[in-house]
Amino acid sequence: MTEKATVESLLDPATDTPPALMCSIARSLCVVGERWTFLILREAFWGSTRFSEFRDRLGIAPDVLTDRLATLTEAGVLTREPYQEPGRRVRDAYRLTPAGRQLQIVLGALQQWGDDHLPPPGGPTVTRRAPDGRPVHIGFIDPDGHEIPADEVEFARTANYPS
Amino acid sequence: MTEKATVESLLDPATDTPPALMCSIARSLCVVGERWTFLILREAFWGSTRFSEFRDRLGIAPDVLTDRLATLTEAGVLTREPYQEPGRRVRDAYRLTPAGRQLQIVLGALQQWGDDHLPPPGGPTVTRRAPDGRPVHIGFIDPDGHEIPADEVEFARTANYPS
DNA sequence: CCGCCTGAGTAGGTAAATCCAACTTAGCTA
DNA sequence: TAGCTAAGTTGGATTTACCTACTCAGGCGG
Numbered sequence: 244m245t246e247k248a249t250v251e252s253l254l255d256p257a258t259d260t261p262p263a264l265m266c267s268i269a270r271s272l273c274v275v276g277e278r279w280t281f282l283i284l285r286e287a288f289w290g291s292t293r294f295s296e297f298r299d300r301l302g303i304a305p306d307v308l309t310d311r312l313a314t315l316t317e318a319g320v321l322t323r324e325p326y327q328e329p330g331r332r333v334r335d336a337y338r339l340t341p342a343g344r345q346l347q348i349v350l351g352a353l354q355q356w357g358d359d360h361l362p363p364p365g366g367p368t369v370t371r372r373a374p375d376g377r378p379v380h381i382g383f384i385d386p387d388g389h390e391i392p393a394d395e396v397e398f399a400r401t402a403n404y405p406s
Numbered sequence: 407m408t409e410k411a412t413v414e415s416l417l418d419p420a421t422d423t424p425p426a427l428m429c430s431i432a433r434s435l436c437v438v439g440e441r442w443t444f445l446i447l448r449e450a451f452w453g454s455t456r457f458s459e460f461r462d463r464l465g466i467a468p469d470v471l472t473d474r475l476a477t478l479t480e481a482g483v484l485t486r487e488p489y490q491e492p493g494r495r496v497r498d499a500y501r502l503t504p505a506g507r508q509l510q511i512v513l514g515a516l517q518q519w520g521d522d523h524l525p526p527p528g529g530p531t532v533t534r535r536a537p538d539g540r541p542v543h544i545g546f547i548d549p550d551g552h553e554i555p556a557d558e559v560e561f562a563r564t565a566n567y568p569s
Numbered sequence: 570c571c572g573c574c575t576g577a578g579t580a581g582g583t584a585a586a587t588c589c590a591a592c593t594t595a596g597c598t599a
Numbered sequence: 600t601a602g603c604t605a606a607g608t609t610g611g612a613t614t615t616a617c618c619t620a621c622t623c624a625g626g627c628g629g
Binding site for chain 1: 542
Binding site: 293294295298305306308309332334335 | 575576577578579580
């Protein structure tokens with residue numbers, strides 16, 4: 244990982260990547276694992292679309308933001324759409340793609356863990372609710388849509404797992 | 407974020423942290439958001455407990471590994487336990503705490519997203535199965551244990567959300 | 570047309586994190 | 600007492616992040 248690891252480079256047999264770096268978690272982290280990326284995504288979920296919104300809300304350096312937005316756009320997590328307010332010039336809006344929206348589960352899981360184990364004074368800062376108003380949590384689910392307790396889930400490497 | 411952001415520093419009113427950095431996601435990322443951390447946790451879930459196991463499986467630099475293990479131990483995600491093989495000297499084993507085991511949902515969500523959107527050639531490298539053998543996925547669940555589709559979940563900032 | 574304003578970056582220098590290889594240390598064994 | 604090994608530590612080079620200032624393009628007012 245001396246150079247910036249891309250998904251392509253991890254999967255390229257020519258690079259002698261340690262096998263353990265090739266799993267789905269490592270590939271996801273190539274896209275979303277750099278510093279600031281999850282926070283940028285969080286802002287995108289709250290509705291930020293413009294460069295200056297991300298920069299101002301997060302206090303991130305502009306060159307780093309440029310880099311992260313490019314990585315996310317190339318990976319298909321965000322799209323750039325030309326966008327024009329009346330009487331303003333055209334500019335780009337960064338919006339979540341369907342693939343990006345599916346990262347909501349990852350963000351929600353991080354949020355849930357932080358609420359449970361690093362509680363802020365004053366209680367949680369965000370709630371997740373079903374249409375009927377009841378609280379929603381994140382967990383493992385079987386094909387019928389029923390929760391499976393975490394300690395009953397069996398993880399197994401497939402034949403395709405890098406040895 | 408010029409110095410290493412700790413959970414304590416984010417919550418300390420004396421530091422003028424941008425408010426958006428104080429949510430549960432940001433606090434979780436102080437613990438698990440640094441480079442290598444998720445991969446170390448993945449190895450811990452697969453059963454690695456010793457310094458050399460993490461180092462050799464991941465190819466991580468030993469000084470970085472020392473730092474990450476210390477961060478995770480201080481945050482209560484791992485514990486150090488003295489451990490002795492017969493005929494060997496005592497050494498420390500790093501094991502997941504209950505709080506650490508709950509990160510399985512975050513890792514599973516990353517894995518699921520990678521399998522869905524950055525598919526490896528040859529199919530998924532890991533499966534998640536219920537005791538009856540059926541596949542398990544990760545998603546939103548109501549208090550009765552029934553799945554809620556992601557697009558029906560409403561996220562709302564509470565009064566405690568930093569403005 | 571001309572100068573000004575604004576959003577969206579780019580550039581340059583500094584600080585910090587990472588990487589890599591070599592070295593140290595503490596117990597056990599011979 | 601010397602050697603072996605796991606678990607780090609240390610020093611120096613490289614990469615990444617940070618921060619400030621600057622550029623660039625389009626729209627607007629005059």
